[in-house]
Amino acid sequence: MGRKLLTEHINVEGIDTFEVYRKHGGYRSVEKAIKTMTPDEVVEEVKKSGLRGRGGAGFPTGMKWSFLAKPEGVPRYLVCNADESEPGTFKDRQLMSKLPHLLVEGMITSSYALGANTSYIYIRGELLYVLRILEKAIAEAYANGFLGKNILGSGYDLDLYVHPGGGAYICGEETALLESLEGKRGNPRNKPPFPAVQGLYARPTVVNNVESIAAVVPIVNDGGDEYAKIGVGKSTGTKLISACGHLNKPGIYEIELGVPVEEFIYSDEYCGGIWKGRDLKAVVAGGSSVPILPKELILKTAAGENRLMTYESLSDGGFVTGTMLGSGGFIAMDDTTCIVRNTWNFSRFYHHESCGQCSPCREGTGWLEKILHRLEHGHGSERDIDVLASVAKQIEGNTICPLGEAAAWPVSAAIRHFREEFEWHIRYPQEATRPGAVFPGKAVLA
Amino acid sequence: MAKITFDGIEVEVPDGTTILNAARAIGGGIVPPAMCYYTPLKGSGGKCRACLVRVAAGSAKDPRPMPKLVASCVTPVQDGMVVENTTSEQVLNVRKGIVEMLLINHPLDCPVCDQAGECDLQNFAFEHGVSTTRYEEERRTFEKIDIGPLIQLHMTRCILCYRCVYTADQLTEQRVHGVLGRGDAAEIGTYIENIIDNEFSGNVIDVCPVGALTDKTFRFKQRVWFTKPVNAHRDCENPKCCGNVVLWYKGKDVLRVTARKDQYGEVKEWICNTCRFDKKETSDWTIEGPAHIDRSSVISANHYELPVLNQSIVADLPESSTRDLEQNPPMRLGN
Amino acid sequence: MSFPTDSPPKPQFSEAAKAEIDRICKQYPAERRKSAMLPVLHIAQAEFGGWVAPEVQDLVAEVLGVKPIEVYEVSTFYTMFNLKPVGKHVLEICRTGPCQLRGSDELTLELERITGAKVGGGPSADGLFTLKEVECLAACGFAPVVQVREKYYEQLDTEASVNAMLSELRNMVHRPALPWEEKGLPNAVANN
Ligand SMILES: Cc1cc2nc3c(=O)[nH]c(=O)nc-3n(C[C@H](O)[C@H](O)[C@H](O)COP(=O)(O)O)c2cc1C
Ligand code: SF4
Ligand code: SF4
Ligand code: FES
Ligand code: FES
Numbered sequence: 001m002g003r004k005l006l007t008e009h010i011n012v013e014g015i016d017t018f019e020v021y022r023k024h025g026g027y028r029s030v031e032k033a034i035k036t037m038t039p040d041e042v043v044e045e046v047k048k049s050g051l052r053g054r055g056g057a058g059f060p061t062g063m064k065w066s067f068l069a070k071p072e073g074v075p076r077y078l079v080c081n082a083d084e085s086e087p088g089t090f091k092d093r094q095l096m097s098k099l100p101h102l103l104v105e106g107m108i109t110s111s112y113a114l115g116a117n118t119s120y121i122y123i124r125g126e127l128l129y130v131l132r133i134l135e136k137a138i139a140e141a142y143a144n145g146f147l148g149k150n151i152l153g154s155g156y157d158l159d160l161y162v163h164p165g166g167g168a169y170i171c172g173e174e175t176a177l178l179e180s181l182e183g184k185r186g187n188p189r190n191k192p193p194f195p196a197v198q199g200l201y202a203r204p205t206v207v208n209n210v211e212s213i214a215a216v217v218p219i220v221n222d223g224g225d226e227y228a229k230i231g232v233g234k235s236t237g238t239k240l241i242s243a244c245g246h247l248n249k250p251g252i253y254e255i256e257l258g259v260p261v262e263e264f265i266y267s268d269e270y271c272g273g274i275w276k277g278r279d280l281k282a283v284v285a286g287g288s289s290v291p292i293l294p295k296e297l298i299l300k301t302a303a304g305e306n307r308l309m310t311y312e313s314l315s316d317g318g319f320v321t322g323t324m325l326g327s328g329g330f331i332a333m334d335d336t337t338c339i340v341r342n343t344w345n346f347s348r349f350y351h352h353e354s355c356g357q358c359s360p361c362r363e364g365t366g367w368l369e370k371i372l373h374r375l376e377h378g379h380g381s382e383r384d385i386d387v388l389a390s391v392a393k394q395i396e397g398n399t400i401c402p403l404g405e406a407a408a409w410p411v412s413a414a415i416r417h418f419r420e421e422f423e424w425h426i427r428y429p430q431e432a433t434r435p436g437a438v439f440p441g442k443a444v445l446a
Numbered sequence: 447m448a449k450i451t452f453d454g455i456e457v458e459v460p461d462g463t464t465i466l467n468a469a470r471a472i473g474g475g476i477v478p479p480a481m482c483y484y485t486p487l488k489g490s491g492g493k494c495r496a497c498l499v500r501v502a503a504g505s506a507k508d509p510r511p512m513p514k515l516v517a518s519c520v521t522p523v524q525d526g527m528v529v530e531n532t533t534s535e536q537v538l539n540v541r542k543g544i545v546e547m548l549l550i551n552h553p554l555d556c557p558v559c560d561q562a563g564e565c566d567l568q569n570f571a572f573e574h575g576v577s578t579t580r581y582e583e584e585r586r587t588f589e590k591i592d593i594g595p596l597i598q599l600h601m602t603r604c605i606l607c608y609r610c611v612y613t614a615d616q617l618t619e620q621r622v623h624g625v626l627g628r629g630d631a632a633e634i635g636t637y638i639e640n641i642i643d644n645e646f647s648g649n650v651i652d653v654c655p656v657g658a659l660t661d662k663t664f665r666f667k668q669r670v671w672f673t674k675p676v677n678a679h680r681d682c683e684n685p686k687c688c689g690n691v692v693l694w695y696k697g698k699d700v701l702r703v704t705a706r707k708d709q710y711g712e713v714k715e716w717i718c719n720t721c722r723f724d725k726k727e728t729s730d731w732t733i734e735g736p737a738h739i740d741r742s743s744v745i746s747a748n749h750y751e752l753p754v755l756n757q758s759i760v761a762d763l764p765e766s767s768t769r770d771l772e773q774n775p776p777m778r779l780g781n
Numbered sequence: 782m783s784f785p786t787d788s789p790p791k792p793q794f795s796e797a798a799k800a801e802i803d804r805i806c807k808q809y810p811a812e813r814r815k816s817a818m819l820p821v822l823h824i825a826q827a828e829f830g831g832w833v834a835p836e837v838q839d840l841v842a843e844v845l846g847v848k849p850i851e852v853y854e855v856s857t858f859y860t861m862f863n864l865k866p867v868g869k870h871v872l873e874i875c876r877t878g879p880c881q882l883r884g885s886d887e888l889t890l891e892l893e894r895i896t897g898a899k900v901g902g903g904p905s906a907d908g909l910f911t912l913k914e915v916e917c918l919a920a921c922g923f924a925p926v927v928q929v930r931e932k933y934y935e936q937l938d939t940e941a942s943v944n945a946m947l948s949e950l951r952n953m954v955h956r957p958a959l960p961w962e963e964k965g966l967p968n969a970v971a972n973n
Contacts, residue, residue, distance in 0.1 A: 125859065164823060250923070356606060362606065
């Protein structure tokens with residue numbers, strides 16, 4: 001059994017109340033940080049821990065914190081990204097609804113480290129019920145002197161608020177999130193300036209994912225070095241993996257980074273194998289944006305080594321044979337899955353979620369979806385596959401924000417690894433569009 | 447001051463200058479095209495991606511290349527920066543891709559569009575695009591609407607540059623139109639066809655790079671290259687209006703009045719609605735002389751070519767425009 | 782896009798909602814009242830029958846001290862705000878990949894069959910249900926998923942689970958009270 005740094009007490013009765021949470025060691029990190037450490041010392045521990053952002057990009061959290069501009073007399077903000085909308089990802093919702101005080105505690109400790117006196121949790125609007133849970137936890141923290149003026153008699157003041165979104169995946173992108181928090185459309189900003197210099201209300205701001213903020217609690221409690229002992233290489237600590245799709249036991253698992261992918265899928269401690277006794281066909285390992293890999297490449301790298309659940313191992317082979325850990329949204333597909341249909345579905349998602357500001361993404365995502373829709377419905381033509389690949393390339397790297405890449409990668413990867421299945425849809429549309437049709441293998445194309 | 451090298455040419459500009467403006471300081475054919483950036487409008491730029499360039503060296507301090515192409519209109523220069531535009535194959539290819547993207551949902555009804563001949567998209571496609579399209583899907587279309595009695599919105603042609611929104615925001619007190627919806631369903635919209643009755647609202651027509659916002663009072667529909675632009679001014683009662691305009695003549699008639707633009711198509715000074723819409727007699731104005739249209743535009747070349755000719759597109763046009771197209775074949779009009 | 786032109790009598794927020802809006806506005810710097818846009822739109826939608834009519838959006842603009850267009854720009858960007866009248870219950874069915882892998886397409890057809898409403902169309906004939914497809918709701922491991930107001934209905938891959946959801950909704954006299962309404966639902970809602 002791996003260690004559970006975040007979810008150890010998740011099933012304790014009443015753990016969503018201040019009292020029970022406190023009894024299980026809650027708010028120790030706040031006491032330790034505020035009473036015995038300077039803000040910079042907290043940042044130092046986070047640096048030592050090797051914690052990498054859990055929102056998807058994997059940027060070292062300690063380093064991000066040290067970039068925060070600190071001009072005299074200008075307020076700065078910590079904003080928690082609880083927009084969780086990347087398909088396949090559902091860990092933050094679970095963490096916040098069951099362990100609201102863990103996030104509140106993490107926010108207080110982290111805000112102290114950054115010198116923020118006002119912090120926000122931006123939660124996706126669909127999770128209004130979780131907002132209520134968080135607001136209740138926050139009220140309890142105020143009542144117990146962990147929020148508000150002069151926390152624990154230290155002279156440090158902090159106000160913490162929860163802000164709902166309104167239904168827009170793009171607001172997970174940090175600058176779109178800040179626009180949204182300012183009451184505007186969620187249009188990502190051009191960078192520079194980066195949020196660390198001009199973020200919320202044009203003031204220095206750090207944006208971190210829920211799980212990153214939660215991880216600060218064990219890091220401060222046990223020390224960064226202890227945290228860094230868990231995991232493999234630069235993938236330190238534990239990570240929440242939300243597993244879904246055709247698995248026997250979909251759900252949220254806190255793993256020590258470094259668990260072999262094969263063990264994660266098949267062992268009873270985790271997902272318990274593929275449902276209905278079927279075989280695995282493909283996996284999208286880190287949320288819908290990351291490249292899909294066929295069974296052979298997700299279990300073993302191109303060099304034949306066991307693939308591990310770490311940032312490095314999953315990206316081994318680059319995009320030719322690898323993928324990314326991303327947000328930890330692990331989507332497994334059994335051998336009856338139609339890859340064309342799935343790719344179309346994801347394309348429809350990005351088309352629907354593009355903010356529409358920049359032309360390659362606004363126009364390109366629609367183009368991709370329309371071609372894939374045609375293919376899936378039996379109206380493909382021979383040149384479609386090349387057009388798809390080239391449109392994806394025209395979007396990638398040329399947009400304001402990474403949603404462009406997120407839309408392009410799944411298409412490029414599906415063509416890279418499952419080209420024959422696309423060809424089958426084009427050449428044998430009647431067979432391919434029969435309900436429940438399963439690609440019979442490339443021999444059919446010979 | 448910062449010294450940068452742009453397409454092999456050195457130029458020194460004040461700190462904080464954008465790459466695009468540094469290139470404009472050099473001038474000529476190396477200047478990247480801009481479809482959304484508009485110098486007088488704060489916050490504009492960064493959206494169309496027409497102006498993407500390659501930064502081969504970030505600065506003297508950190509000479510590494512930037513990993514992605516950057517929007518030159520919103521990226522500030524750094525001392526020692528090396529930028530490639532026309533000298534980079536990658537940039538030119540990506541730009542072709544941007545043209546293609548901007549055109550896939552554009553109606554290509556140039557033969558019947560008021561803007562033809564002075565359309566930035568037409569120029570952009572002509573200079574930077576390829577002459578075929580691979581787009582076979584359905585195009586997005588909208589109904590034309592009137593925004594009050596003076597301005598017409600033909601949303602199908604809009605490229606969502608947001609210029610008109612910034613204009614209304616920055617020039618008028620009560621902006622009533624904006625971008626509604628999102629993604630490729632986003633549109634310039636207004637509330638209950640609310641009348642833009644502000645005295646400076648007409649400027650949205652001049653900033654629009656395409657024929658999406660047009661002057662409803664433009665008398666007699668005319669191809670702009672059949673009209674003669676003349677600089678004129680009047681002592682405008684409105685203290686905020688400069689009174690310096692271009693009158694567009696056909697024979698003795700003033701067909702329309704616009705603000706004066708510089709070589710990059712940017713309005714030099716805003717004009718009020720009275721000057722634009724109500725002063726259409728020569729006697730209203732002091733004539734200065736012929737206006738020099740020195741943009742690299744199809745008006746100055748006095749010819750006009752449909753940038754992308756594709757049978758399936760022509761077939762998509764409404765019947766009326768197909769008729770127009772047959773009567774006025776788009777190739778090399780007036781040349 | 783334009784909104785209908787006939788303007789019914791001007792709506793007003795209930796006292797409870799006004800108090801809640803005041804509380805929310807205090808969370809942002811005083812000169813940044815616009816920040817409360819999304820939370821106030823959520824309150825408005827809950828107060829005025831599950832959708833935000835143009836005059837409701839104008840009210841939001843007034844309360845926040847912004848131009849009406851600033852509200853329309855936002856309400857049309859975010860998918861949670863309904864711009865047309867809806868049935869008593871809006872069933873938001875997740876259609877994204879992980880849910881599709883576990884039967885969301887079939888669920889949608891089933892809900893269309895049972896309620897008689899169509900996805901993207903108006904309310905069912907009995908006025909009870911509006912069906913709306915949405916993207917990933919962050920519940921992929923419990924697919925397929927439907928959200929109704931603040932509640933998630935999960936693992937709707939059996940007849941029993943679907944029926945349980947629908948009968949719960951059919952038996953609901955009026956929507957559950959929100960935290961600030963605990964002293965009682967505003968008249969407008971209770972009379973629904
Ligand atoms: C389109 C898009 C959507 C994103 N969605 C989320 C999200 O839902 N949650 C999240 O934490 N980060 C999301 N991110 C990443 C954030 O921009 C940002 O990198 C992250 O919140 C930083 O936090 P971290 O360093 O703690 O991971 C998204 C990025 C993009 C481009
Ligand atoms: S890449 Fe897409 S989502 Fe991002 S800013 Fe551009 S249009 Fe918006
Ligand atoms: S109407 Fe014209 S100015 Fe306004 S966004 Fe569209 S193209 Fe730009
Ligand atoms: S002009 Fe630079 S992005 Fe449009
Ligand atoms: S895909 Fe339906 S909840 Fe995520």
